[in-house]
Amino acid sequence: GYYGAIENQTNTITNNMYPSWFYISVHELGHMWFGDMITCKNWHHAWLNEGFASYSEAVYEEGVYGYDAYKDYVQSFEYWSGGTLYLENAEDTFNVFQGIIYDKGAYVIHMLRGVLGDSVFWDGIYTYSTDPDLMYGQATTEDFQEVIEDVSGEDLDYFFEQWVYDEYYPSYDYNFENRGDSLAFLIWQVQEQAGRRPLFTMPVEVKLLYNSGGDTTIRVWNDEIYQVFTVPISETVDMIEIDPNDLILCDKDYRPEIPVSLDENAPDQDTRVHIYPNPIGESATIEIISSSNNMNLTFYDISGKQSARISGLSGGMHHFDRGSIPGGMYVYVLRDASGQTILADKILLR
Structure with a gap:
């Protein structure tokens, strides 16, 4: 069945409230500002209601128990599933009130605080919640973003585009x-x-x-x-x-097995590698610009596992057959005869 709570006014006094119900009360009190005084314009932007109310629970933890308690509480909002915070399908209200708008909504607000820093973040939240054009009215994600950008002086398109309008995580x-x-x-x-x-x-x-x-x-x-x-x-x-x-x-x-590129401090600054086409199809041409001999070029997949190795290379043009190597992102490392890394870079295989 369904369960929940709603932020109706009450004069009830409760003693020894069960902890989980206590935080529901904190959540519903958060709606006094985010959801009631300013409500989402439509269900597409429901995270502005529920994300902020959930985040209010973490702010309560911080105010009473300190920042470490806040950090622990925020981790309960980690959301690993797919779906966008901006709800594409908002026609059926039973599809609206899902975990993503509560949990990921709160975590996105936490991340925004991390991007902006405490002072700018709280100035932005205060400005948003007291904006005369939004108070006792409706707001969209774009409205919220505009206020935060005005306060911070930052272009936050990158943040909202990837965290609100796209899905998953890095x-x-x-x-x-x-x-x-x-x-x-x-x-x-x-x-x-x-x-x-x-x-x-x-x-x-x-x-x-x-x-x-x-x-x-x-x-x-x-x-x-x-x-x-x-x-x-x-x-x-x-x-x-x-x-x-x-x-x-x-x-x-x-991943200690993944090489760190040495382009900035390569022992042979005259050595260069050009691989084309990029991305690589069935085969590629490798051009090595170097006066060295007996070099080797090794390809590693994202797990650090060696996928291919070409030995005995010198400056000039070389042919590379991909064979059965699957598509994906790879790192290639050029080493000299002693095994010292000369350079490393990334390459995509289609």
């Missing part, structure tokens, strides 16, 4: 490499292999864990499927963590 594979006084780390989005959106553009926090026991958290702008970042360091990094504060709905997996 899957990050990552690796790192100490290079003396700098650290190079790779972020590789691999969700395309599961038939999902190939790229989610987001600011991503990266925590550097030093050999001394200290740590530093930095933020990078991740807007490529396969992206290498280089940052200065004053001591050796033992490990990195991607999105350590869970500000993004994502999978993340440390």
Whole structure:
């Protein structure tokens, strides 16, 4: 059967309320602002009602028990299924009140807070909830986005397009490499292999864990499927963590077997590799610009497994038959005769 609650006014006093019902009360109180004072213009935008009311529960946790409790509560909103937050099919109300508008709606608001920072985020929420053009009226996702953009001064099309109007989430594979006084780390989005959106553009926090026991958290702008970042360091990094504060709905997996591109500090700056066509079909031409001999070119799939290896290469044109290698994104690594990596890059096989 169906169950639920609604934000009707009540003068009832309840003592020793069961915890789950207590948070339902918090949720319904959240509707006083988000759902009643400002309600969604139609059911396509129902997440503006239910996502905010659910997020109110996490805000209550933060206010009473602190930010760590907030973070723990937000994790209960993780939504891994498909479907868009903007409801395409809103004709049947029984299809409207599904978990996505509650859970993913709340998590998207949490992610927006992470993108903007607390000060700008709360200024934006206050401005939205007190906008005279929206108070005691109706709002759409576009209305909400416009207010937040006005307050933040940021273009947030990328955020709303991928999190509200598209589905699923990014899957990050990552690796790192100490290079003396700098650290190079790779972020590789691999969700395309599961038939999902190939790229989610987001600011991503990266925590550097030093050999001394200290740590530093930095933020990078991740807007490529396969992206290498280089940052200065004053001591050796033992490990990195991607999105350590869970500000993004994502999978993340440390993959030490995946090579980090060395394009920035290649030992032979005159060496270049051109592979065409790209994407590769049944075969390809590999052009190597180098004065070195006896090099090898190795292809790795997204799991880090070697898929193909061509040995004894020198500068010039070479033919590559794909054979039975399945389609997908790959990394190719060119190494010299001693096994030292010269360069690495990505390539797509159709």
